[in-house]
Amino acid sequence: MTTLWWWCGLGLVLLCLEMLLGTLYLLWLGIAALVMAVLCAIFSEMPLALQALNYAVLSAVALAVIRKLEKRTPALRVGQAQGEEIGREGIVTVAISPLQPGKIRFTQGVLGSREWVAHANVAIGEQQAAKVVAVEGNSLRVAPVPHIN
Known part of the structure; x- marks a missing residue:
């Protein structure tokens, strides 16, 4: 049960850092840590090595998914000309x-x-x-x- 709280703590720390930095990468790492806390609650006898491996896999998948979504969505160009000003x-x-x-x-x-x-x-x-x-x-x-x- 102790590792469950470590994963919760890590997840909350990463989410707090995300709120300070706004990178969107720490968000997914924090969510992966919270998912690991849930997995530790369900599978309480999971060895620490398997927990670390699961966290690494969850983090990599989350980051890969967000990178894929970033490439698909057009970048917002707030405060930059997008062509509609020409001719005004x-x-x-x-x-x-x-x-x-x-x-x-x-x-x-x-x-x-x-x-x-x-x-x-x-x-x-x-x-x-x-x-x-x-x-x-x-x-x-x-x-x-x-x-x-």
Whole structure:
């Protein structure tokens, strides 16, 4: 019965570490330890060597399954451009030149912000319309919107 509590303790320690670190790997190792505690409760005469072997197998299987699931699910790109910002139009609030970045403001936020540092290959004056052509780190690359007369 003593090894049952060791496995419970190990499982809880690993789960607490997972909450601190957030890696998702320790979660599965902790769950495997808790499963070992249940197996020790069911099979109380299991030798320690077999317990260690079972834990190693459970951990390896759990990690293999989570790795397989990680590859199958697309990565969330929180805070990163995913293409829908390209083409959005805004108004330049600080003039932009090829040598000096300016600022552009949008009526609706782009990636969580209404105002962005903007770079351009051509000069764009204040109060001119510009559209996003690329997201470059923490700034936008913009181009002037042609006037239709």
